[in-house]
Amino acid sequence: MVRWQKPEGRVKRIHSVSVDPEAILEASWDEKTGVAKVPAGDFLLDFNARRLVGILGDFWKVMHREKDYDAIRSAIRKYWAYQGKPVIQAEYLETTADQTVFLRCKVLKTKAEAEKALNLNKVLEDVNDSFGYDRVVVGSDDMHLELQLLVQEHRREVAKGDFLDAGLFMSVDNGVKIAAGVHRLVCTNGLTEPMLLWKGSDYRFDVNGEYLRRATELAGWLVSQHDKVVNNIREISVVLKDYSKPLMNRFWKSWSERIDLGELTWYEVINDMTQSVNSTLSSTRYDVLNVSGKVKRHEEEHKCPVCSAQV
Numbered sequence: 001m002v003r004w005q006k007p008e009g010r011v012k013r014i015h016s017v018s019v020d021p022e023a024i025l026e027a028s029w030d031e032k033t034g035v036a037k038v039p040a041g042d043f044l045l046d047f048n049a050r051r052l053v054g055i056l057g058d059f060w061k062v063m064h065r066e067k068d069y070d071a072i073r074s075a076i077r078k079y080w081a082y083q084g085k086p087v088i089q090a091e092y093l094e095t096t097a098d099q100t101v102f103l104r105c106k107v108l109k110t111k112a113e114a115e116k117a118l119n120l121n122k123v124l125e126d127v128n129d130s131f132g133y134d135r136v137v138v139g140s141d142d143m144h145l146e147l148q149l150l151v152q153e154h155r156r157e158v159a160k161g162d163f164l165d166a167g168l169f170m171s172v173d174n175g176v177k178i179a180a181g182v183h184r185l186v187c188t189n190g191l192t193e194p195m196l197l198w199k200g201s202d203y204r205f206d207v208n209g210e211y212l213r214r215a216t217e218l219a220g221w222l223v224s225q226h227d228k229v230v231n232n233i234r235e236i237s238v239v240l241k242d243y244s245k246p247l248m249n250r251f252w253k254s255w256s257e258r259i260d261l262g263e264l265t266w267y268e269v270i271n272d273m274t275q276s277v278n279s280t281l282s283s284t285r286y287d288v289l290n291v292s293g294k295v296k297r298h299e300e301e302h303k304c305p306v307c308s309a310q311v
Helices: 021-026 050-056 058-065 069-083 111-115 120-130 210-227 233-239 245-249 252-260 266-275 283-289 291-301
Strands: 003-005 011-019 035-040 043-048 087-095 100-108 135-140 145-159 162-172 176-184 190-192 196-198
Touching: 003 100, 011 021, 011 035, 011 043, 011 100, 011 120, 021 035, 021 050, 021 069, 043 050, 043 087, 043 100, 050 058, 050 069, 058 069, 087 111, 100 135, 120 162, 145 176, 145 210, 162 210, 176 210, 176 283, 190 210, 190 266, 190 283, 210 266, 210 291, 233 252, 233 291, 252 266, 266 283, 266 291
Parallel strands: none
Antiparallel strands: 003 135, 011 087, 035 043, 087 100, 135 145, 145 162, 162 176, 176 190, 176 196
């Protein structure tokens, strides 16, 4: 599950703290959740011990059912004796407003894997030098990180109390992907251009203001969709044909009902789509956050891309 946070200030640095696997094994685990509280530098970390014992498959589940925790610990230690202990790193983000928030806890197989990890503080140093953001939204899970670096000066109001901030979106795992993007304040919804993999070691993304300009234009375009009514269900099926059926099936009934009433707008369609992927930081999320490209293409052509019929 993704943790969404909105700390005050700009990003100052990210602290990476080593966690001792033995401390997790020796801690008291909650019987229902498997969560144990373990020290991580100056912090106390909630770590789900199942992330360590899951390698034992159904065997650990049987031992857990019988509450034979000593046997679980013994089996894990035996496994480590053959395969080596994992490297566990907890990451915390510190802001210029003296806030510290937990980001993620990574379980890496080897020390070499940890040493090859991206230097996030180098990325942040370059970004802070080149992009004048003043608001941060952070999304994280156990392996991925998303930073939305937003500029309040370019805030747009869609409707009373419904605001959009433009900025730069960063997706971080083994590399860095970036896109111009928009964040909706009343929820955690975003909208982006296509994510681009950044190559090289210079992360000064927006020295000339290009990304901010495109993000501001994207915000203006999204505002323009607030009153644009969807004409029929076929129009949606054409525009969104590339998305999976399970995703689209969530909305067909409600969209059809609102189309019959003449009430469904493209802004609401985009909002439904982007809201549906707030629980993941996978590539699926960024494909959906780029839904604006498909709607814009339809605005320009008003044709089915398969048969060229007007829609």
